[in-house]
Amino acid sequence: MYRIFLSMLVALFLIAAAAPGARAEEALRELVNALGEAKLSDMDEHIASLAKTGDPSVVPILEALGEGDLYVRKADGQVFLTKGNGSKLTLTDPVSGESAGEAPKAALSKVKVNNGVRRAVRTALGSLTLMSPDRNARLKAVQSVLQSPNADALDAIENALAAEKDADVRALLEQARATSLLISDRTVEEKRRAVQTLKAGGGRDALSVLSSALGSADETLKPDIVAAIAGLEQTQALWAAGQNVWYGLSLGSVLLLAAIGLAITFGVMGIINMAHGEMVMLGAYTTFLVQEVVRTSFPGLFDWSLAIALPLAFLVTGAVGLAMERGVIRFLYGRPLETLLATWGMSLILQQAVRTIFGPTNQEVGNPSWMSGAFDLGGLTITWNRLWIIVFALAVFAALLFLLKKTPMGLQMRAVTQNRRMASSMGIRTPWVDALTFALGSGIAGMAGVALSQIDNVSPNLGQGYIIDSFMVVVFGGVGNLWGTLVGAFSLGILNKFLEPYAGAVLGKILVLVLIILFIQKRPRGLFALKGRAVEA
C-alpha cells in the first residue's frame, strides 16, 4: 500500500516536472513548423526567433535548414529533418530527435533556402555555438560571427571571451568583438581600441570591415580608420607580390607536368609528337574510371583513388605510346613532317574515340579531401591541390632525372639518342630502346593527366589546351635538356602571372608569346642549348 502511494507520488511529481518541458517543446515545434510555411523573405525573422530560444536542440534544426535537409510533410504541415537521397527519405522529428520513419519524396516538400537564409542560419548558429564545449565547434562559430558582424551578438561574444581559455579561439574572438563593436553604439574610445585590434589582426577581412565602417563612423574616429586602412593596404600589397610568385610557381608546375613527357619524346628523341596532349587526356580519363569504380565498389578508398590511378595511368598511356611507336612512328624516323602529320592524325583518332566511348560532356573527377580547400600562410592563401601538384611535378622531375642519369636503361636511352650506330654496334637493341623511351614519355604524360584532372575539365578536348604550352616550354627551355624544361616552365609561369594583373589574362598570354618569339630569334636553341657533337647527331 505504502509502495503504491509512493510510486503515485513520484508519478505525479514527474508529470508536474515534465509539464513546463512539454510546453517548451510545443512552442519549439510551433516555431519549427512555422519555417515550413514561411516565405523566403520572412525566413530571417523565423530563424532569429528560433535562435532566441537558446535551446541547444535548435542547433541541428538550423544546421539541417542551411544544408537544405528540412522538409515539410504535405499531409499535415509537420517539418522534419531528413537524410538520404533518392525517392525515399528517412525522417527525424526535429524536436525530440526521434526517428519518424520513412516517406516518399513526393509526399514532402523542401523548405526553400537561398543565400539570405543561409547567411541568417550562419549568424544564428554562430552565436548559439560560441559556448560549445567542443573547441572546433567554437572555432567555427567565431569564424561565422566574424563574417557577419552583428551589434546584438556583442554581449554573447563578450561572455564567450570571458570564459574562453584557448588562445587561438580567444584571438579570433577579440577580432569578432572588434568587428561587432564597430557597428554598435558603444563609445568612441572603445571603438578606437577596436580599430587597433583589427589593424593588429590584419588580413583582408579586417580591411573589408574597416572600409564598411568608415561610412557610418563618428567624425573623430575617421582618421584612425583611414590610417588603419592605409596600413593594412600596404601590407596587403606586399603579400600580393608574394601571392603572384606562388601563382607563378603553381602555373609553372602545371606547365612542367604537361611538358615533361614531351621533353622525352620531343626533347630527347626528336619526335614532333602532336598526340602528346591526348596522352594527358587519356591519363585523366583513367583517373575518372578509377574513381567511378572506387565510388561504386569501394567508397572508403576515395582518398586513395589518385594513388591508385597514378600507376594505372602510367601503364595505360605507356602501352598506347608503345603501340603508337611500334605501329606508326618507327617507320617515320628522320622524316619530321610525316611524323607531325601522323601523330596529329593519331591525336584526332584518340579524341574522337574517347568522345564516342565516354560522350562529349565533361566527366566528374572529384578532389580527395586532402586536395580540397586552402590554408593561410601569413597573407597568402595556398590551395592544397596546387601545393600537391607542385610537389608532384617536382617528384616526377626528380624521378625522371634519376632514371636517365643513374640507371642502365637511362644510359642506353642517352646512348641511342646521341649516337645510334655506335650504340647499336655495342649490342644495344636500338629499336626497343626507342619504343621504351617513347612509352616512358607517354606514360609520364599520362601521370600528368592524373594531376591535371584535379584542376581542369576532364573532356575529350583536355589535351588540346596543353599541347601548345608544352611545345612552348620545351623549345624555350632548350630541346634535349630536362633542366631547361624545369627552368623554362617555372619562368614562363611566373612571367605570365606577373603580367596578368597589369595586362589582363588575354593580353598577358599574347605578351608571353611575343616575348618567346623574340627570345627564340636571339637564341634559337633555347635557354640551355646542348653543346658539342651531340647536337648534330
Added chain:
Amino acid sequence: MTIKARVTGAFIAAVLSTTAFNGAFAEDTIKVGILHSLSGTMAISETTLKDAMLMLIDEQNKKGGLLGKKLEAVVVDPASDWPLFAEKARELISVDKVSAVFGCWTSVSRKSVLPVFEELNSILFYPVQYEGEESQRNVFYTGAAPNQQAIPAVDYLMENEEVERWVLAGTDYVYPRTTNKILEAYLIAKGVKPEDIMINYTPFGHSDWQTIVSDIKKFGSAGKKTAVVSTINGDANVPFYKELANQGVKAEDIPVVAFSVGEEELAGLDTGPLVGHLAAWNYFQSVDNPANAEFIKTWKAFTKNDKRVTNDPMEAHYIGFNMWLKAVEKAGTTDTDAVLDAMIGVSVPNLSGGYSTMMPNHHITKPVLIGEIQSDGQFETVWETPGLVVGDEWSDYLPDSKDLISDWRAPMSCGNFNVATGKCGGKGS
C-alpha cells in the same frame, strides 16, 4: 586548331552523309536540318541539342508526323568551325532541301550562316541565349535576349542580395562583350559608380583562375556587398568554379550568377562547395510540372541514360520545334514565306508551366527564373518573374540601338526600324 577541326569535321560529315542519313529515297518526307557541332570544342554543348532534336522528331513521327508526312532529320557536323557552318547550311538547304534548320550555338556561328539563310530563303531556329542586337527575317530566336536573362538577374541581386559592387567576368568574344556593355550601361543608369564595376575578360578555355579569383576576393573586400556576373563560356567554367571552391569564395559572401552554366555544365563538377551560386535561365530541369516531368522521362529513355540532364537550350528547341509544327499546320505547307508569316503569333506550351508566343520581332516570350546550385548538381528556383518577358532584340540601354525596333509583319517587315527617323535600316543586320 581550325585546320584540325576542319579535317575532323569533313571526315565525320562525309561518313554521316554517305551512310546514316542519306535517306533521300523516301519521297514523301519533310526534312528538318540539324546544324550542331558534333566534334571540336563546341561538341560538348551542341551534341546534346542534336540528340534533343532527334528525340523531338522521333516523338512527332510517333504521333503521325506533319501534314500526313513523316519528318526526317538531316544531321550535319560543322565541327566547331565557323566558316564550315555556312558551307554546311548551304548544303542542307540546296542539296538536302530541308524545310527548316535547327542549329548553331555560338554567336559567331550564327553570324556566319545568316547570309546563307537570307540568300537561299530558308528558316533557322537559334536556341541559345545571346547578346541581342539582331533581328533577321529568316531567323527565329528561341533563346533568351539580354532582357530575358541578364537584366532580371542583376535586378534580383540588387534587390534580394543588396549588391553594390559588380564584377563582370567573361570569355573574350562577342556575347560576353556585348552583354557586359549592356549591363554596364544598365548598372550606371541604376546609380552604380563606375569604380564599383570591374570588368575582366579571359581567353577561351582559360584554366588558371588563381589570379582572377584572388582579384575578385580583393575587389570584394571594399566593405560593400559584391557579386560576380559571369558570362564565362563552356570549358573554362569547371576550373573557375573549382578555384572558387578551393579559395573558399562562398555564395553567402560573394555570389556568382552565371548565364552560360546549366545542368549540363555542372555534370562535370562536385557541386557541394558551390551551393548557393546562381544561374539565370528560362528553364531548369528541377521545374516541377507534368509537361517537364514527361519531357525528362522521354529524354532519359531516348538517351538510354538515367543520369542525362536537360537544360535551357533544349527547352528552346522544344518550343521552337513545336512552334514550327504549328505554323506549318496553320500554313498548310512548308513553303518558307508562308511559314514565316504563319509563325508570328503562334503560341505553344513551354516546359516551365506556361505558354510561349512568337513575337513580331522573331523573339519569344518566356518567364525568367533565378536558380541556386544545389549539391545534387541541379538548380532550385529562388525567384521568377511574375509574368512572361518579351524578348527585346535591340537593347534600350545602348545608345546605338535604343531607337531601333523590329517588326516582321507586313507592311513594316523590317528588322531594324528606327523610330526616331521613321526609316527602316539602322545599325546592325
